[in-house]
Amino acid sequence: MASYKLLLLPGDGIGTEVMGEVSRLIDWVNDSGAATIETETDLVGGCAYDDHGEAISDATMKTALEADAVMLGAVGGPKWDGVAYDKRPEAGLLRLRKDLELFANLRPAICYPALADASSLKRELVDGLDIMIVRELTGGVYFGEPKEIIDLGGGQKRAVDTQVYETYEIERIARVAFDLARKRGNLVHSAEKRNVMKTGVLWNEVVTQVHKADFADVKLEHILADNCAMQLVRAPKQFDVIVTDNLFGDVLSDEAAMATGSLGMLPSASLGATDDKGMRRAMYEPVHGSAPDIAGKGAANPIATIASFAMCLRYSFDMGETADRIERPIADVLDQGLRTGDIRQAGCKTVGTREMGDAILKALA
């Protein structure tokens, strides 16, 4: 039987609550005999800072590098607002992405039929929605140098963030997007701001070259990122795959989440390059954060994290069938009218994190 090493990093706030439901699904997979998933649990984010003064330790990084995959809950919260910039909880997440070289972040936004009325957009705009945002994750303004605040004296400061992209970084993320589009609706929108940014000019140029050389069968549209944001709320179903940089991808994916009903519904996979043995590093996490406003109440929606675990089974453990078996009950429990607070609807039963997890496990069995 295949055996995999999975590192669990629940993190902070609702991260620990939603990860608790994934732990129960891992037990279910192990009991089912489909594979053996060996887990190790460690600290990242504010809890790691509280424990040893860093958002992630070198030892945890080593475990992550050796694991077959990593599952992360969420990091951050107001408790760590005063912490030094390089030690803040988010720095742990960014180090994981950078050191594992997870350049491709897949953020699928799917509107389950039962939730078409839970979206802040009209039912007809979102019913049947299935888009994939492909966010570049290890470059751009998140990591560009210089990144600093300079004291100019006289009460004045200058803050600098630097947006940098090189050809190879754009090429490899474009390939991921075109490959995915071929297996879906065969359409890619490449979003940048070539009208004001040099990185946008290069992004546009490289995506066009990759398309022409190897993916001419896929339909490509270039779209300015601000228009893309507007189109996502005007008519989201016009999109299939959207490929974009690190910062635009962060913003556009939160926006797309609302078309599905809630940020609590959006999973993600962060993938590295495939090596010559066909292996790739990967981390799976919900798109949402630690939700300090509801943390500790057992009210968080665990679906984004459960769906991220399904992506882990599909992309890292070659267990597509088991992933399907986990995704189907998500639709079933929504059809049965169960809702966490974020997707609350008249006529439906509002449940907590644990009850939602219970219902999904029951539907699985």
Ligand code: NAD
């Ligand atoms: P957030 O995603 O934590 O919350 C935004 C809103 O969505 C809140 O009202 C929250 O209650 C709601 N929400 C999010 N996930 C939910 C879920 N599963 N179920 C129900 N409701 C949910 O964003 P924020 O408030 O801007 O950030 C809080 C902290 O989380 C910050 O420190 C931020 O840096 C961090 N953050 C971490 C990650 C991550 O770890 N990947 C992602 C985003 C934000």
Ligand code: IPM
């Ligand atoms: C996300 C988050 C992170 C990001 C933060 C917490 C560093 O918002 O995963 O979407 O900006 O990438």
Ligand code: MN
């Ligand atoms: Mn985000």
